[in-house]
Structure formats: C-alpha cells, structure tokens
Amino acid sequence: xxxxxxxxxxxxxxxxxxxxxxxxxxxxxxxxxxxxxxxxxxxxxxxxxxxxxxxxxxxxxxxxxxxxxxxxxxxxxxxxxxxxxxxxxxxxxxxxxxxxxxxxxxxxxxxxxxxxxxxxxxxxxxxxxxxxxxxxxxxxxxxxxxxxxxxxxxxxxxxxxxxxxxxxxxxxxxxxxxxxxxxxxxxxxxxxxxxxxxxxxxxxxxxxxxxxxxxxxxxxxxxxxxx
Amino acid sequence: xxxxxxxxxxxxxxxxxxxxxxxxxxxxxxxxxxxxxxxxxxxxxxxxxxxxxxxxxxxxxxxxxxxxxxxxxxxxxxxxxxxxxxxxxxxxxxxxxxxxxxxxxxxxxxxxxxxxxxxxxxxxxxxxxxxxxxxxxxxxxxxxxxxxxxxxxxxxxxxxxxxxxxxxxxxxxxxxxxxxxxxxxxxxxxxxxxxxxxxxxxxxxxxxxxxxxxxxxxxxxxxxxxxxxxxxxxxxxxxxxxxxxxxxxxxxxxxxxxxxxxxxxxxxxxxxxxxxxxxxxxxxxxxxxxxxxxxxxxxxxxxxxxxxxxxxxxxxxxxxxxxxxxxxxxxxxxxxxxxxxxxxxxxxxxxxxxxxxxxxxxxxxxxxxxxxxxxxxxxxxxxxxxxxxxxxxxx
Numbered sequence: 022x023x024x025x026x027x028x029x030x031x032x033x034x035x036x037x038x039x040x041x042x043x044x045x046x047x048x049x050x051x052x053x054x055x056x057x058x059x060x061x062x063x064x065x066x067x068x069x070x071x072x073x074x075x076x077x078x079x080x081x082x083x084x085x086x087x088x089x090x091x092x093x094x095x096x097x098x099x100x101x102x103x104x105x106x107x108x109x110x111x112x113x114x115x116x117x118x119x120x121x122x123x124x125x126x127x128x129x130x131x132x133x134x135x136x137x138x139x140x141x142x143x144x145x146x147x148x149x150x151x152x153x154x155x156x157x158x159x160x161x162x163x164x165x166x167x168x169x170x171x172x173x174x175x176x177x178x179x180x181x182x183x184x185x186x187x188x189x190x191x192x193x194x195x196x197x198x199x200x201x202x203x204x205x206x207x208x209x210x211x212x213x214x215x216x217x218x219x220x221x222x223x224x225x226x227x228x229x230x231x232x233x234x235x236x237x238x239x240x241x242x243x244x245x246x247x248x
Numbered sequence: 249x250x251x252x253x254x255x256x257x258x259x260x261x262x263x264x265x266x267x268x269x270x271x272x273x274x275x276x277x278x279x280x281x282x283x284x285x286x287x288x289x290x291x292x293x294x295x296x297x298x299x300x301x302x303x304x305x306x307x308x309x310x311x312x313x314x315x316x317x318x319x320x321x322x323x324x325x326x327x328x329x330x331x332x333x334x335x336x337x338x339x340x341x342x343x344x345x346x347x348x349x350x351x352x353x354x355x356x357x358x359x360x361x362x363x364x365x366x367x368x369x370x371x372x373x374x375x376x377x378x379x380x381x382x383x384x385x386x387x388x389x390x391x392x393x394x395x396x397x398x399x400x401x402x403x404x405x406x407x408x409x410x411x412x413x414x415x416x417x418x419x420x421x422x423x424x425x426x427x428x429x430x431x432x433x434x435x436x437x438x439x440x441x442x443x444x445x446x447x448x449x450x451x452x453x454x455x456x457x458x459x460x461x462x463x464x465x466x467x468x469x470x471x472x473x474x475x476x477x478x479x480x481x482x483x484x485x486x487x488x489x490x491x492x493x494x495x496x497x498x499x500x501x502x503x504x505x506x507x508x509x510x511x512x513x514x515x516x517x518x519x520x521x522x523x524x525x526x527x528x529x530x531x532x533x534x535x536x537x538x539x540x541x542x543x544x545x546x547x548x549x550x551x552x553x554x555x556x557x558x559x560x561x562x563x564x565x566x567x568x569x570x571x572x573x574x575x576x577x578x579x580x581x582x583x584x585x586x587x588x589x590x591x592x593x594x595x596x597x598x599x600x601x602x603x604x605x606x607x608x609x610x611x612x613x614x615x616x617x618x619x620x621x622x623x624x625x626x627x628x629x630x631x632x633x634x635x636x637x638x639x640x641x642x643x
Contacts, residue, residue, distance in 0.1 A: 072637050075556065077555065077556060077636040077637050077640070078635075078636075078637050097560065097561060098250075098251065098560050098562075101251040101555070101558050101559060101560040101561075101563075102249045102250045102251040102558065103249060103558075104251070104555070104556060104557065104558040105249070105251040105557065105558020105559075106249040106558070107249065108556075110556040110557075112553075112556075112640070114549065116549055116550070116552070116553040116640075118264065118550060118553075119268060120264055120267055120268035121264065129557060130557060132253065132257060132554075132557060132558075132559075133251045133252065133253055133554075133557055133558035133559050133560075133563065134251075134252065134558070135252035135253060135254050137254075138254075138256070138257070177557075
C-alpha cells in the first residue's frame with residue numbers, strides 16, 4: 022500500500038486574543054484504498070483538518086504531504102494544480118451551480134485540467150452512470166432531491182479519479198434514508214478503489230466505516246488504526 | 249499537475265453568471281447600451297447629414313463665384329465699373345457670366361391696398377437672361393424672362409418672395425405693384441441654394457428696368473462659373489479684372505464655401521453630443537462595476553467551490569473579468585443596433601442617404617469592451633483574493 026496523504030505534527034493556530042489552536046500536533050496517515058471517518062463534535066477542529074488535508078488552508082506548523090510531496094512550500098498556483106488533479110471534495114451544501122445541467126456540473130470537476138469539453142462530458146457521463154444517475158444528465162440541480170444532488174456532487178469529486186476524496190459532512194443536509202444511501206455509495210466507490218475520508222459528527226455513520234479517527238479539541242484522541 | 253483553464257471555458261463560465269441572472273444582466277447592460285446608442289446615433293446622423301450637404305455641394309458645383317462692390321477705403325459704398333461683366337467674360341477659364349443690379353428705392357407690393365411701409369424687404373433686380381443658367385437655378389412655375397418679356401413690365405419672383413406674397417403658381421394672370429407700376433408675373437424660381445439672397449428678389453429685364461423703374465445700369469452682383477479645375481486661379485485675378493483701377497473695392501466670394509463650412513460646423517456640433525454619450529457610457533460602466541461587486545458577494549460559495557476544484561486566483565479573477573466584459577459588450581452591441589436604427593429612421597425621414605460610420609460602430613463596441621474590463625477589474629481582484637476557506641464558510 023502507498024501513502025496518499027500524510028500529516029506530521031500539524032498545528033493550526035488562528036490569531037486572536039487569545040489565539041485559537043484549532044489543531045495541535047495532529048499526525049495522520051491515509052493509505053491508498055482506505056475509507057475512514059474523521060469524527061468529532063463541532064469545534065473539535067475536524068473542518069480545519071479537512072481544509073488542511075485539502076490544501077485549502079496552510080498549517081501553521083508541521084508538514085502535510087500529498088502523494089509523498091511536501092505541500093507547505095508550494096505556491097498557490099501549485100496547490101491549485103494539486104487540487105485539480107489529485108483531490109476531490111464533497112461538501113455538506115453540495116455547491117452545485119444552479120444554471121448548469123447535472124452533466125456539466127460533474128464535468129466541472131475536470132474544468133481546471135484544460136481537457137476538451139467533449140472529453141470532460143464523456144467522463145462526467147460515465148461517472149454519473151457509476152453513481153446511478155445516468156438518467157439525470159440533462160436535469161438542472163434544482164430539479165433533483167437533496168440525496169440526488171449530493172450524488173451529483175460525489176460524481177464531480179470522483180470524475181477526475183483523485184488520489185483521495187475529502188467529504189465534509191456529506192450527509193449533514195440529508196434525511197436519514199438519503200444519508201444512509203450516500204454512505205452506501207461511498208462504500209461502493211471505496212470498494213471500487215477510491216480512497217475516501219469522511220468528516221462527520223455522526224457517531225453511527227463513523228462506526229459503520231472501516232477506520233475511525235476521533236478528534237477532540239484539535240487533537241486526535243482515538244485512531245482505530247493507531248498510526 | 250498544473251491547473252489550466254481553456255479560453256473557451258473562460259467565455260462559457262463568464263456567460264454563465266449572466267444567463268443565470270438575465271433581468272439583472274440586461275438592466276445593468278442598459279446603461280452601456282444607451283451611451284453607445286447615443287454616440288452611434290449622433291455620429292450616424294451627423295455623417296448622414298454631412299453626406300447630404302456634400303452631395304448637395306457636388307450637385308450645385310463649387311465653381312460658382314460672385315463679384316460684388318465692396319467698400320471705399322474712406323468708407324461708403326463702392327461701385328463696380330460698367331465694364332466689369334464684359335472684362336470677366338474675357339478671362340479664359342470663365343464659362344458663363346451673369347450680372348444683376350439692384351434697382352434702388354423701389355418697393356414691391358402685391359396690391360395697392362398694402363400700406364407703403366410694409367415693403368417686406370424685397371429687392372428688385374435688373375437681370376440678364378442667362379441668370380438661371382449661370383446659377384443652375386430652375387424655374388418652379390411659368391418661364392424665365394426672354395428677349396421679349398425683358399422689355400415689358402414682366403417680372404419673375406424669387407422663391408421666398410412668391411411665398412411671402414402668397415403666389416403659388418402663374419396659371420392665372422397675376423400682376424404685382426413694383427415702383428408704383430403693375431408688372432405681370434411670368435414665372436417663379438425654385439430656391440437657389442448657392443445664392444439665397446436672390447430668393448428674396450424679383451427680376452425684371454434690363455430694358456424694362458431702365459424704362460419703367462429708372463435703373464441706371466449699376467451692377468451690384470456678378471455671378472460666374474469657371475472651369476472647376478481653375479477656380480483658385482480665377483479667384484486670384486477676379487478683383488483686378490472687375491475693377492482694374494480699384495481692385496481693393498471689389499468683394500469676391502465663393503458661395504459653396506458657406507455650405508462646406510456648414511458641413512464642418514455640423515461635425516463640431518456633434519462632438520458635444522458624443523461627449524454627452526460618453527458621460528452616459530461612463531455612468532453605465534459604474535453600474536456594471538456595482539453589479540459585479542454584488543455578484544462577487546453573492547457567489548462566494550461558487551468561488552470557494554472553484555478554488556476546491558483547482559482554480560487558481562487568476563482563474564477566478566479572469567472569470568469575473570470575462571463576465572463584466574461580456575456584459576458590457578452585450579450592452580455595446582445593443583447600443584450599436586439602436587444607434588444605427590435611429591440613424592436610419594432619422595436619415596430616411598430627411599431623405600438623406602444613410603451613413604453609419606464604421607468608426608462609430610467599432611469605436612462603440614471597443615469602448616464598451618474597455619469599459620467592461622475596467623469596471624470589472626476591482627470586483628475581479630476581490631474575487632481572486634478571497635481565501636478558499638473564507639469563501640466556503642458562507643451560506
């Protein structure tokens with residue numbers, strides 16, 4: 022197994038009076054093919070952790086490696102390239118573009134790779150088939166249910182076959198049944214080879230996944246793999 | 249693993265924001281449209297009118313010159329020598345010459361019921377028979393004087409005089425009172441663009457003027473046509489030819505210069521309106537900047553999403569810049585269409601040939617584009633600078 026993402030003693034301090042330590046010396050290693058839950062109550066620092074893992078935010082101390090490459094010395098442009106090619110994101114609020122059909126929303130997952138539009142659409146259609154939304158290509162996001170929208174967002178995250186998919190409370194805006202369906206989908210994608218980290222405050226969902234990392238006050242208090 | 253964005257995608261994404269908010273987009277483009285329409289319309293109308301003036305000039309010819317007595321050096325009215333028309337006729341490039349003389353102290357009335365002080369400012373001119381030919385004037389009604397009618401109390405009216413006296417045609421015999429004597433109206437001239445002073449005159453033949461009105465043979469204006477290629481040469485020698493003894497007392501002019509000056513003045517006048525259009529354009533630009541700011545605020549989560557999908561700061565900035573430029577260009581295109589439409593409507597009601605100057609069209613579009621870019625610059629910069637995490641935290 023190869024390590025796709027590794028954090029070494031990562032700290033994140035937000036300036037203020039007094040300064041807030043969102044993360045304190047967090048070390049975490051994610052291997053290819055893993056499906057893990059990062060669980061914790063609100064304020065435990067799990068969103069900050071996801072942002073640091075996703076290079077949306079830089080840590081104030083420690084190092085983060087993606088594909089074995091140290092990212093803290095990268096420029097904003099290089100980090101953008103990394104996100105375009107190696108990272109996939111799923112958000113609680115889906116963040117689909119309302120004016121754009123489902124197919125194009127998913128194809129946007131490849132937008133910043135400068136691929137021809139036809140190729141992006143072809144790959145998006147295949148991703149949607151995989152997710153089970155092959156019949157919804159031409160619909161607009163607001164014609165879909167919440168669960169379907171989140172599945173579109175997941176298709177957008179996996180269309181580029183990233184090294185790791187980071188999902189931030191993917192079931193947070195959904196009812197229990199839709200949430201369970203999303204978790205089942207993530208499991209299915211993981212079985213097909215996608216590495217996925219799910220951030221959740223829902224213990225039930227967390228325990229249903231192979232590995233749980235529990236965060237409290239910016240520190241990892243439990244990791245079922247125990248790295 | 250570089251983040252790259254195709255140009256076609258920049259344009260597509262730029263138009264996406266506009267398509268999602270059509271009403272707002274069209275309202276904010278309206279300011280630009282009005283500004284560009286004003287500029288294109290003003291330039292188009294003035295160019296059409298100018299083209300008409302120039303066509304008129306072409307038709308009338310620029311080779312008509314007039315010679316008139318000027319002032320004595322010591323003050324007072326000078327006189328043209330009796331020999332002036334004959335001398336001028338002898339200059340090589342001169343093609344035709346016509347001389348008229350105002351008969352002094354003679355008033356014109358339609359009837360003897362009109363009070364003596366209501367003269368109407370009509371002058372009576374003794375004329376030779378070639379006057380319409382030299383001026384290119386046409387006879388609207390009846391006929392001009394001929395060798396026979398030039399000896400009798402017969403008169404031809406200038407266009408303004410006919411209107412003033414209320415005489416519309418000469419089918420029924422009409423007589424008017426000139427210097428206390430009845431003259432038969434035989435013809436009415438059409439307006440003479442190059443010599444409008446003649447529109448306010450009535451014309452009688454030399455013999456009749458001498459016999460009935462006491463005309464002393466004093467010429468007050470000589471009209472001549474020259475070879476079009478040698479107009480300036482003739483101008484140079486005209487004063488000395490007309491009055492070899494006192495060339496400084498002769499006023500020489502080229503009536504077509506006045507028309508040319510009008511064409512030039514029109515161009516200067518239209519600059520003012522183009523300036524007003526530019527102000528409207530500027531206000532439109534401010535409107536677009538405003539809308540773009542709101543758009544950036546509203547679409548923070550979209551900006552965050554795009555950063556997560558791999559957009560660089562530059563990609564986010566260029567997207568908003570493209571949106572602003574497209575919006576403004578759209579307004580510009582509508583403005584050009586409106587301006588051209590106004591020009592066509594206005595020009596065709598005046599029976600002018602429609603001229604929409606290409607520079608107005610391209611200039612209108614280009615200024616709209618530049619304005620859109622300038623207006624979108626700061627909002628785009630704000631969007632680009634937004635930290636991804638801050639952008640995602642909204643909702």
